[in-house]
Amino acid sequence: MNLLIxxxxxxxxxxxxxxxxxxxxxxxxxxxxxxxxxxxxxTQTIDASGLLVTPGLIDMHVHxxxxxxxxxxxxxxxxRSAAAGGFTSVACMPNTSPVIDNKxxxxxxxxxxxxxxxxNVFPIGSITKGxxxxxxxxxxxxxxxxxxxxxxxxxxxxxxxxxxxxxxYAKGIGITVISHSEDLALVGxxxxxxxxVATELGLKGIPWAAENIAVAREVYLAEFAAAPxxxxxxxxxxxxxxxxxxxxxxxxxTCETAPHYFTLTDDAVRGYNTNAKMNPPLxxxxxxxxxxxxxxxxxxxxxxxxxxxxxxxEKDVEFNxxxxxxxxxxxxxxxxxxxxxxxxxxLKGLVSVMSCNPAKILGVDRGTLRVGAxxxxxxxDPAKEWQVEAAKxxxxxxxxxxxxxxxxxxxxxxxVKGQVVYQA
Amino acid sequence: xxxRHKDIIALKDLTKEEIELLLDTADNLSEIxxxxxxxxxxxxxxxxxxxxxxxxTRTRTSFEIAAKRLSADAVNITASTSSVVKGETLSxxxxxxxxxxxxxxxxxxxxxxxxxxxxxxxxxxxxNAGDGAHEHPSQGLLDMLTMRQKFGKLAGLKVAIVGDIxxxxxxxSNIYGLTTMGAQVxxxxxxxxxxxxxxxxxxxxxxxDMREAVDQADVVMMLRIQLExxxxxxxxxxxxxxxxxxxxxAVLALAKKDAIVMHPGPINRGVELASSVADCDQSAILxxxxxxxxxxxxxxxxxxxxxxxx
Numbered sequence: 171m172n173l174l175i176x177x178x179x180x181x182x183x184x185x186x187x188x189x190x191x192x193x194x195x196x197x198x199x200x201x202x203x204x205x206x207x208x209x210x211x212x213t214q215t216i217d218a219s220g221l222l223v224t225p226g227l228i229d230m231h232v233h234x235x236x237x238x239x240x241x242x243x244x245x246x247x248x249x250r251s252a253a254a255g256g257f258t259s260v261a262c263m264p265n266t267s268p269v270i271d272n273k274x275x276x277x278x279x280x281x282x283x284x285x286x287x288x289x290n291v292f293p294i295g296s297i298t299k300g301x302x303x304x305x306x307x308x309x310x311x312x313x314x315x316x317x318x319x320x321x322x323x324x325x326x327x328x329x330x331x332x333x334x335x336x337x338x339y340a341k342g343i344g345i346t347v348i349s350h351s352e353d354l355a356l357v358g359x360x361x362x363x364x365x366x367v368a369t370e371l372g373l374k375g376i377p378w379a380a381e382n383i384a385v386a387r388e389v390y391l392a393e394f395a396a397a398p399x400x401x402x403x404x405x406x407x408x409x410x411x412x413x414x415x416x417x418x419x420x421x422x423x424t425c426e427t428a429p430h431y432f433t434l435t436d437d438a439v440r441g442y443n444t445n446a447k448m449n450p451p452l453x454x455x456x457x458x459x460x461x462x463x464x465x466x467x468x469x470x471x472x473x474x475x476x477x478x479x480x481x482x483x484e485k486d487v488e489f490n491x492x493x494x495x496x497x498x499x500x501x502x503x504x505x506x507x508x509x510x511x512x513x514x515x516x517l518k519g520l521v522s523v524m525s526c527n528p529a530k531i532l533g534v535d536r537g538t539l540r541v542g543a544x545x546x547x548x549x550x551d552p553a554k555e556w557q558v559e560a561a562k563x564x565x566x567x568x569x570x571x572x573x574x575x576x577x578x579x580x581x582x583x584x585x586v587k588g589q590v591v592y593q594a
Numbered sequence: 595x596x597x598r599h600k601d602i603i604a605l606k607d608l609t610k611e612e613i614e615l616l617l618d619t620a621d622n623l624s625e626i627x628x629x630x631x632x633x634x635x636x637x638x639x640x641x642x643x644x645x646x647x648x649x650x651t652r653t654r655t656s657f658e659i660a661a662k663r664l665s666a667d668a669v670n671i672t673a674s675t676s677s678v679v680k681g682e683t684l685s686x687x688x689x690x691x692x693x694x695x696x697x698x699x700x701x702x703x704x705x706x707x708x709x710x711x712x713x714x715x716x717x718x719x720x721x722n723a724g725d726g727a728h729e730h731p732s733q734g735l736l737d738m739l740t741m742r743q744k745f746g747k748l749a750g751l752k753v754a755i756v757g758d759i760x761x762x763x764x765x766x767s768n769i770y771g772l773t774t775m776g777a778q779v780x781x782x783x784x785x786x787x788x789x790x791x792x793x794x795x796x797x798x799x800x801x802x803d804m805r806e807a808v809d810q811a812d813v814v815m816m817l818r819i820q821l822e823x824x825x826x827x828x829x830x831x832x833x834x835x836x837x838x839x840x841x842x843x844a845v846l847a848l849a850k851k852d853a854i855v856m857h858p859g860p861i862n863r864g865v866e867l868a869s870s871v872a873d874c875d876q877s878a879i880l881x882x883x884x885x886x887x888x889x890x891x892x893x894x895x896x897x898x899x900x901x902x903x904x
Contacts (some may be wrong), residue, residue: 366791372706372728372766375790444709488684488705490726 171195173588174209178549182225183518183526184538193223194544198587203539216583218549224521225537226258226546226586228528229499231426231474234291237278238267243479243566245279247315249287253567253592255499258546259290259536263323264301266462271307276315292318292534297336297347306336307497313345316495318532321402326352326384326500334391341397346532348400350501351384352450361490363436363451371442373489376451382408389416389423398422400531403476405450407460414469419535426472429498429505430571438571444485444492445571454495462514471527475502477534479567497565501558501572503550507579520537527559549583601713601720604729605771613771616892617739624888626663637666637898640697644670647703652859652883653723653732657700660890664755684708685715686717692716698897719897727761733858734767736889738775740882741813744854749776754807756839757817757866758787764858766795771882773797780807783839786828811849815856816841816866832865842868846876854878
């Protein structure tokens with residue numbers, strides 16, 4: 171069936187479009203953009219007047235917990251959560267059980283997604299076998315099975331020589347390397363950001379230097395190997411500065427941050443709130459400001475959620491033993507739209523960091539409404555007010571520091587290959 | 595005024611008046627400890643559970659004696675250091691203990707914030723006997739009682755706290771309590787053991803040299819260095835620590851003449867305290883232990899809704 175999205179404000183940075191027009195999708199691909207498109211018979215029509223129409227949003231960093239940890243999330247529930255958040259594509263990290271470090275596990279994800287997922291699921295394989303940091307995973311096979319990137323997500327590749335070779339090898343086969351940048355010795359037994367709040371709560375701190383040092387290493391390795399690297403979830407002013415400088419001298423480095431890093435500070439940990447426990451940890455005011463500045467000047471290429479579902483039993487415990495991470499797919503767009511309200515980004519900029527850039531970094535054929543492109547579209551009501559309620563989240567897990575928050579702006583239609591997969 | 599808190603988790607949460615009330619009550623109750631028959635019926639029929647996830651003979655015994663002198667039934671549970679290791683969550687442990695209908699749970703736990711977590715989940719009172727590197731309110735109170743007995747007041751006293759501030763719950767409780775009461779606190783210790791922003795915890799001055807902190811002090815409080823924990827990266831050696839941050843007679847001579855020396859115990863003799871200082875006339879260490887019982891009686895009494903003791 172055809173789909174006509176009528177009279178919305180179409181924002182597509184890939185074509186420099188920001189104007190009111192119609193979008194016609196036929197057989198899953200964009201057929202026509204323009205004014206007053208007449209709908210062929212049998213066309214489903216969405217009246218998008220007063221709404222934003224954008225290339226489908228892409229979250230390049232999520233955890234679907236499938237295979238192995240389906241009690242937290244699975245491909246079906248994770249994709250429902252993505253669709254409800256306005257995402258038409260997600261890239262899922264390999265720290266499943268077993269780890270996505272071979273063709274068989276990657277194929278399992280791809281096949282299960284085909285039958286169960288509402289949105290596009292692009293698996294990310296591991297850099298090293300078992301994500302153990304000892305030897306390279308079979309990246310060629312991973313790519314062939316459908317992986318769009320490799321990452322030892324949640325862990326840095328501590329051995330610099332191995333990371334260098336990973337960058338060189340991945341460049342050769344054309345797959346993106348995503349680095350979880352963290353100096354584990356400096357992290358030690360830290361459980362939150364090192365600073366005054368940690369001092370007051372008597373919790374062990376993680377210094378910002380633990381992230382900056384690792385980011386700096388990746389930048390130098392990428393420069394040396396003349397290979398691209400993508401840095402996951404940056405959280406410190408120093409990381410942004412290092413990457414800004416590296417970009418200025420031509421190093422092929424890209425990076426992402428997450429909505430919580432430009433929305434919350436480590437104050438959120440007060441009361442030993444385990445829903446504010448994550449890695450990297452929530453930082454200070456100046457880091458939050460630096461994330462916004464980095465998005466504004468293009469240093470930060472993407473907003474990704476690091477959607478990390480956990481069972482209540484894993485969060486309803488003493489702070490030290492609680493697992494790291496929060497769910498983020500359904501709150502990301504609203505929190506990011508706030509950046510537009512604050513003047514940090516314009517709408518084109520927002521769509522770039524939430525759709526076009528992630529597509530480019532992962533090398534997937536998405537993030538555009540060009541005629542002939544896959545008909546993945548997100549329709550957003552920027553004025554819609556709603557409240558985050560655990561019971562209404564589509565994710566299997568409810569570990570969010572934003573529960574109870576009043577939000578403005580929401581995806582009202584999520585369209586994947588011309589099919590409406592979510593409607594608010 | 596009465597004491598309105600269900601729990602005592604942190605001295606940070608208490609007002610000047612509340613701290614005064616607890617100290618006054620402890621002063622009054624300490625008389626019981628001098629009697630031949632050291633027992634009053636005040637908390638008869640009340641059940642106190644001492645739930646200790648960390649080894650502690652001193653604090654646990656002190657709480658147990660305090661409960662028994664008030665005629666409460668005290669039961670000791672020594673759990674493994676981590677509830678996770680044991681396989682049972684703290685929440686489940688709490689539910690099980692609560693099913694036995696205690697009136698007060700006195701807990702020590704290695705995780706900061708464990709008491710706040712527990713207190714939200716149980717209807718009975720929770721008293722913090724030390725949580726991670728967060729607070730140790732009964733120690734803070736017995737320290738303040740000891741100082742008040744000696745000097746008659748806390749306001750205006752100069753108190754030096756020396757040692758591993760970062761990992762010390764004793765330091766945090768003392769900083770909150772003492773600054774609330776109007777004392778001046780001076781901190782000294784190796785830079786590796788001074789947590790960021792510590793001066794913002796209260797009206798606190800961080801000194802580079804322990805001599806600065808001790809100079810003209812009324813109270814010199816030495817913290818315990820945990821030999822097993824700090825050896826690896828925080829200090830070059832115990833010998834060097836002792837040279838620069840240990841209290842010896844020469845450094846003590848910088849303090850006021852009638853200054854007292856305190857230590858939460860157990861002491862590493864020859865490391866943070868020279869033996870001659872630990873045993874000198876100025877040492878208030880055993881007085882602290884003695885006051886511990888009275889302070890803990892006051893805490894148990896007030897969380898059970900006790901009226902001010904006349």
